[in-house]
Amino acid sequence: MPSLRREEARERAALLSVHSVRVELDLRDARTADTFTSTTTLHFSTGTGGATWRTFVDVSCVRLHRAVLNGVQLDADVVDGRLALDGDQLNNELVVEAEMAYSSDGEGLHRHVDPADGETYLYAMSFLDAAPRWFACFDQPDLKAPVTLLVHAPGTWRVLGNGPAVELAPGLVEIRQPRPLASYFVTLVAGPWASVLDEHDGIPLGVHAKASLAEALRREAPDVLAVTRASFDAYHRLFGLRYPFGEYHQAFVPDFNAGAMENPGCVTLRDQMVFTGAAGEFERCGRASTIAHEMAHMWFGDLVTMRWWDDLWLNESFAEYMAQRVCSEATGYDAWSDFGIVRKAWGSVADQAPSTHPVAGNGSATAAEALSQFDGISYAKGAAVLGQLAVHLGDRVFLAGLRDHFARHAYGNAELADLMAAWTRAGAVDLEGWQRAWLQTSGMDRLEVARDDEGWRLTRVAPEGGSGRSHAVQVAAFGADGRELAREAVTVAASPVRLGLPAGSLVVPDADDATWARVRLADGWSGLDALASLESTPARIVVWNSVRDGVLSAELDPAAALTLLEEQLPAEPSDVVVKTVLGAAAGTWAGPYTAAADRPAVAARLAALAETLLTGAEPGGDRQLVAWRTLIDTTTDQDRLTGWWEGTGLPPGRELDEDLTWRIAVRMSVLGRDQVVEPTLERHPTAVGRAQAARCRASLPTAAAKEWALQVVLQPSELSAYEVYAVADGLFLPEQHELTAPLVPRWLDGVAATSGFRSGWSLSTVVTRSFPAAHVDPGTLEQVDAVLARDDLDPAVRRPLVDCGDALRRALTSVQRFGRA
Template sequence: MSAGADGRASLTRVEAEVRAAVVRVDDVEVTLDLTDPALATFTSRTVIRFGSSVDSTFVDFAGEELVSVVLNGTPVDPTTWRRARIPLHGLETENVLEVEGVMAYSSDGEGLHRHVDPADGRTYLYAMSFLDAAPRWFACFDQPDLKARHTFVISAPEDWTVLGNGPAVVEEPGRWRIAPPHPLSTYFTTLVAGPYASVRGEHDGIPLGLHIRESLRAELEAEAPDMLAVTAASFDYFHELFGVRYPFGEYHQAFVPDFNAGAMENPGCVTFRDAYVPRGRVTRTERGGRAGTIAHEMAHQWFGDLVTMRWWDDLWLNESFAEYLAHRCVSDATDYALWPEFGIIRKDWGSVADQSPSTHPVAGNAAPDAAAALQNFDGISYAKGASVLRQLAAHVGDEVFLNGLRDYIGRHAYGNATFADLLEAWTRAGAHDLPAWAGAWLSTTGMDTLDVEHDDAGVRVVASAPAGEPFDGLRERRPHTVQVGLVDETGALTVLDPVDVGAEPSVVVPVAAPAVLVTPDATDLAWAKLRFGPDGWRRVLTALPGLADDTAAVPVWNAVRDAVRDASLDPAYALEIVEAALPSAPADIVVFSVLGFALDQLAGAYAPVAERADRAARVRRVAWSVVDAAGPGTDRQLVAFRQAVRAEPDADRLRAWYAGRDLPAGVDMDAELVWSVVERWSALQTGNDLLEDALARDPSASGRVHAARARARRPDPAAKEAAWRLLVAPSSLGAYELYATGEGFWDAGQSELTAPYVARYFAEIGGTAAFREGWALGQVATQAFPRTAATPDALVAADTALAGELAAQVRRAVTDGTDKLRRAVESLRRWT
């Protein structure tokens, strides 16, 4: 028996290429004993049948103890296990490897995660295998291009539900066999096991299942009709789009606790964050966002699962396509109009990432190992990639675009492929000069700027490269296909015919009548920073309040946010735009997102400390103006009230709301709204009674997460120190409670109290790599970043930390956080 694998080594691209060239994996059988989930560990036995053309290789195993290894009937010394790898020597042409180990349940959402629901004490398991996590629950050749047939044999309590990548067949009471119908990459193998509540259905011959822990059964049953309808519509849409039926048999969607990502596209058994089944009132906007995630994961069943990337460099092939196709699917095949959400939420996320020091090309990132690839799992791989695909569809035409996708799926089904294979498919479909297009869009970083100039012949749209990167032959010019929009004094919008700009630095668009505002991207197709001419912000302030077209308004709002972050627009003037225009914005998602930006940025890091309270009061008045204008019980009223709660300065008023008094007509205090009130009250009070009362009333997992955030928000030195120790020292706290602690720690109104922790963050956060790993390591570092400390001293401390040794996940968090802080400091320097 061997224990403690001396840390873990992330698989490098070179190692993966060498192993893929010499190893062929035929089938994998994993046997797990989960009969006593109260234990901290479980046993895992893996039998791998594989071919080899060389004498030696290695297999991945990240358990607690390695009990035995047998290769072709001969024991292997388990003490050779190092850094989560078991060396294999004396290989034959055909081999049988048997590995038995003791594995640890995880609490960080990776490997085989165990959650004990505080609502009823029941235990729930699910497996997350993405990137380096599969070896945490079974031995495997863990890389995306070694697909194999997998079988899982599970022993568990008889009354459990057991799900996986294929139908779960009961062999005897308490024993299930799961045999997925097609070869799988290790990173999307999964298992869901526990006393899950289920709603089942069927569509077009495909068995469907929705699953969640028992304490949320009522919420699942209430939302199931909508989710099943979206699932059915998405299957119909993708069957027609790809021309290939869904190939993985049953289709389960499990909403699991403590999930780090939004969802994971495991074939046949998609796992989702359980927040997609809210405990409180669900707005249409929230249902639309969930529909987008459902369609996104379903698109992966073809783009990612049926055809899989060879290496993580092509991760964008999975995510960008799923992002783009999901928004097409939901907008075309359901009642949810999802493109405004894409613009105001997803594109803003991606544009921040694309303008940060950690930006990277959409494709061809040459990630040296799997851990480095995880750092590029961001808004560029999702939102920028999807936006670029929208540009490509406009550039080559929809017919060519879709025919190329069908060709690619048909040729590479059940195998692996590269971006070059996709370009060849589009070329066969009729696209021309794609290498130049790909070089301009996918191999470069940063955002061009599209601006307007008034010309005697009309309006001139001007494209310019990112600062410091002129069009001087360093890269191809990006061709932007856009439609100019003209907004008149009544807010009426005229959208002109498409034009191409960028291949040539400017283009003149004839305009018949004058306009109050000219926007270079009225249909939100561009991936670019927008500006509106030399007096553009005055024009925005005049025209935006009357602009009722969601599609055209979203890129204008994004331009306001971007210009604030660029220090080219005074945050105080941006707040005037918010005050004037946001109450009339037609889309609820725009109201919610822009109010959040105004509260967190315009009244937060981008405001002088002495002005933060006054600016927050102004944002609160905007929120209340929306609440007052909305009808009682409407989604719009609730969306605005949620943000008004975050800005409320009166602790007594919050206490009254908590008790259900003095609420606007039509607003009811559901579980989530109660906790929002408690969290805001906690930021204003040194007392603890409301928090403890709320936790006693709601001791659920969600309640615990909210309570952790509320404790961290308390303006009390002892509470801050206790929260800080949770962030920078080993803790038994669950991952989501740690994330919430980081979220709650920094408050724009507590600068004096939190000032000593700014330097401490930069001095201490690097040390967390000694006891955290993977997603949790980077996420805690991100959430705990001192985002409100926009001072030169904070930048000095940040730069000192970045000059030292940091784990990759921590370095990415500090790099991105520091860029946001640096932008706020520059804005304050310029505008105050």
Template sequence: MSTPSSTRPHPSLRRDEAEARAAALAVTAVEVELDLTDPGAPTFGSRTTLRFTSSAPETFVDFRGEELGSATLNGRPVDADRWQAGRIALVDLQPENTLVVEGRMAYSSDGEGLHRHVDPADGSTYLYAMSFLDAAPRWFACFDQPDLKARYRFTVAAPPEWTVLGNGPSVAEGPGRWSLVPPQPLSTYFVTLVAGPYASVTAEHDGIRLGFHVRASLRAELEAEAADLVEVTAQSFDHYHQLFGVRYPFGEYHQAFVPDFNAGAMENPGCVTFRDSFIYRGRATQAERAGRACVIAHEMAHQWFGDLVTMRWWDDLWLNESFAEYMGHRCCDDATRYPVWTEFGIRRKDWGAVADQSPSTHPVAGTGAVDAAAALQDFDGISYAKGAAVLRQLVAYLGDDVFLAGLRTYFTRYAFGNATFAELIACWTEAGAVDLDGWAAAWLRTARMDTLDVRPGPGGTAAVVVTGPGGVRSPRPHAVTVAAVGAGGAVDPLADVVLRGDAVPVDVPASARLVVPDGTDATWAKVRFGPDGWSDVAAVLPAVEDEAVLVVVHNAVRDAVRDAELDPAVALDLVTASLPGVPSEVLVTVVLGSAAGALAGSYSPVDQRAARLARVHNLAGAVVAGSPAGSDRQLAGFRRLVASSVDVDLLRAWSEGRDLPAGLALDSELTWAVVERLVQLTGDDGVLQRTLARDSSSSAAVHAARTRAARPTEAAKAEAWRLLVEPSDVSAYEVYATAEGFFPAGQEELTQPYVERFFTEIGGTAAFRRGWALGRVAGLAFPHLAADAATVALAERTLAGELADPLRRELVDGLDQLRRATTSLERFTR
């Protein structure tokens, strides 16, 4: 028995190590045997047999277990001392090798490795495996890198009443014993297992067996959602089969909605895992269902982009995420009943724009990740939203026929293998593309955003101009539609142009009041509207109904506030005047949220926050009053009305189902929204405990954690702080919720002592957290509302010291946002 390696630092795989190992090894088969018969124990048994060829005398295998029971190479024991820092060194390799590694692995509570969740609703245990980026060795021994694909076989022992799922069909070999054989080779990062007393709905489409799975306590909710899930899944399969010309190759297609999931979903071939909040416990709006449909289509696109053809190394991750983001939105818009490009523009593009203007920005492609941990920091709004927006420009540049022809060649040529960006470029070139290297250099290998602006010209003309970051000439071609907005809000397309660095003149009708350089939200750029732009925006915005123009204008407003070009008070005036007439529920939701979080929050002087929040509250009330009873728009407005209310008596009435607007009724999630705000204002533990007594679900536990952290007492803050900076057995979701609730607006004086403590103590959390959880807690708890020079100095001092990479990325981005808010406050506070 060896010393537990988990107590030692685990180095992340470096690119040069991966290249050397891939050059020397070919993995022919992997057999994994798991003993999950005692799911309440702290560890489980894992035995892996790896068969591989080697042209080198030595290498290493990744194993991050709690205990190494034994390792044998070609029948001979491997010295236990060769297990160091998550790796077992292998020497005296032969051309053909068999390695057997047996040990005890720890169940996780952070959403990585083999995650264990005990459902408080019924006490049942649920497992799922998340292998992405460095996590596979936490549940089986492997050569953990994307370009060492292999064929797998799994044998699982577990309680006989359980469901066991994975990357291949699950076959019951006897009571409590299952085998799974995925039909195609897999990379380690998308190997998965889902096990527990899951409730299931099954269907079939076009010869593909479909399965949908949730915790048993969500059975009724799954059954209510099943028709929509099946419909979107079937439509997405049909769409991709038609577009790509290659059928889905991984056999069955299961979608498991699992607890405590860090990402939105993970594209494991044959068994995609999703966060279980997509199985709605309360009323869901059309926009929320559209968001879920888009995630389903995104993960299905990965079955081709990432699973069928996989990147060689993580710096080509855009070949996975940018394509899945683009194709998922395109599929939803073209093949389902859910239009999603407005959501992409107002929510996803803004996420990417913030990342692309941060000091941590990076190119879409060729990020230069030296190791896997560094690559994880690049899974951000650039890899997803910017990459997808750039792909929309590429389709305009190539034409859809060339774009799709190149992809079909790519899928056929590199099926079940690995490829690079250069190899994809070659496929498009064969299909007829020209000068893709120049296009890619300008769009994919260059970071940051261009700016599109308008200059008035002579005789009823205007010039549309593009400048690169720092005001230099931009090499990027922008294919856009220039539009004019009249005083009555009507939108008139003026010209389709390609901006290549030179000003492009357009004729502007006399009726036009505002010129929008990107009238269809087609490109990736910051947008401005000329020297009198904001007064022109104010004149027409309340009457505009065109959703693309609304997206462009509201994104420009948020961006100009962040750049300290637009007074947040003026921005709030714009929002207040225009939003009551906006019909789109997703626009109402996002813009109201931005107004509350930024314009009445971090970009507002502390002594003005209550008054600005009251304006947001009144605006939400106007949205509710102006929406049809029972409509999604009414619900969106009411959610913000609750979150901004300071009327304790009304909140109590709402929490009891009284005095609600006509058309609204309490459900589990809306009840918790009211209770969270009520307790945040009053600290009333009684209403919290009564709500928990009625709702014992996992979701309720998360809501309760956020609510406890937001209570306005010193004792509550001390209790919550311990969860953030000390190790515990609390689930990752409850820790995330605690971080979200800790620094609410209105409690600045109470939480002020914790601002400095955040920066002095957050670095220590790397001793007991890792990966996603480490960075996410820091990002969610970052004290954005303490926007002043003193907090900036604290962040700078912390960043000057030693920090784990996930923490450093979150603090770099948080500091950038803090500086922007501080600059705005210094410039516009009167």
């Protein structure tokens, strides 16, 4: 199905004004049928003054039953997801009745049958272009209209959507949202959901999850609702405009591809956020940030929507920035640390890849191209840049501009220029220069600190092509005991800046982690004996990020980085830092960045480090949980793993929950123990269990297991999307390099064709997670480049291949430079 072109969207928006959308859905047979009937009534007008007009409506259906325009049955069929329309009336009514298919890939109207109890659940995911999979619409962000859903569903089900749900009769529910909605955030959630209801400041609140998660939902709801209430209060205060969409539901749904989706009135989130077992403060912080992020979209994205997908970054960057700010200021969670060590690192990798792009103004010609650029640059880099701007402008100007923007464009659409104009009216100056430097250039500057006979100096090294950026940063000097000795506030651009900081100290540029740049210290990565004792958490995060970036850039030997971890991580105060850095070491450093023959020895060092952390951790604490998870993932002690799986010899203060049990089962499978899969699935017959069982089967070190996994990845499968993702995770493992080497050419030969039966998120996710990253050799790179030379690749295949190929190239450079095998 062709992706909507920008020029087509412009032409259709110039022609049409959509006044209302009414969708009637018959879901009464959802438990047994594979399809449902969707009848959409669209009222729209044209600006042709009575002249003949032509356009199309988007609908992706199994069968078109009827299409009636102004009372006349159309003699047309759906071609490539489009139904052609032509007429000569100013005011029009279009009725489209079609048979639609329930999806299993998390897009469109997704159906999930819970293996825990056999109950059926539905939810709609319309982003980015999936709305036509469950109702006919003019599917582009600048054709907004009020939406009414009329839903026929089993009478025992709870039905939720973008507005209040009103039961008109048993099994018949109406959901009406009078405020205009873009098609991409129209949603429906239906099924026997467990619910916790509340109210805050006049806003009805609800949190919902599958019935099998009812106990966990009741346990987690107080924290979810506390974050929700605090976030509402903060946004009302900051934006000066109340939440405009009525009720506010948060549905934690299964098989969800994104982290969450900002549907007005009914946010959908991954149900893994309803923690069923042990969860650390860092995981609750991540959930809190997601809640605040999606709520920020109610203003930036939903109230005011971008005109075309090029400005999607505005939605995400603002939500990302505001979420970290509101979480840290209003909820008690340290979201800025999570942003620094997790989110910024994600964006940094994207901004150094060949696929890097400016934050704004990417000129995406189609919706599919825009989706392929939906990445860490759109989120983390944009948020960091906006944070800088907020500090530069000051809150008075920054927030006044936002309030002006919301007031002028409420319930409509806007572009970047409209936001810049609002800030200018509020008192901002020279935004054009800032926009050129930060939003319209790609790549990362590097901030380097060095010492010569005249003292310390800070230098900005721009990426190839230049950037024109200036960095207003704090530079701090720390003593051997980790205490801060002095700091300077400086602005560095093309010319180096001299610093009056004391000699003999560890000097950290951007010590508050406020800018967007790579950092290099004066002595490289030596002289970091005091790293864990630095009294500033942001400064430690900057240094740890520099270490990780050094490894990924093949400037720092992964073995030396691991030695630093062994020396410093046991004393690192932040659990999210320990979790993230240890995860990087166990995943990337010990895998692709280590020669295949050396990987067992590196894994053994990581297991020993995890053992040290486990022994020194407080029983039942977050540090203990991080260490135990890492030890499970890296140990080769099968007797110990068996004991843990049986519930014996557990770390003090710990109980064996479903997530930990499956983690142990996966590791045992990697080591060749296939006897645990079925007993574990009998113990935990859940959706998570089915996915993890699939991962176990794919992880077994046998040719038959790998052949099965390859077929699941490269051929249409009856497995759910999450099961396919889990199989992808188990296909090419660093420890099974020799076993899977013959499969690499077959994967590369077949991956392009998977766009024939997968699309969007599910397609790119499977490509990314099944990529043979552990096969670090020139031959693999040559084969990847040969696939990329094709001109028929779907963007959802090309982008992950570009990025994964770049990561492979970097790993090969590191292995060739530092490898010992």
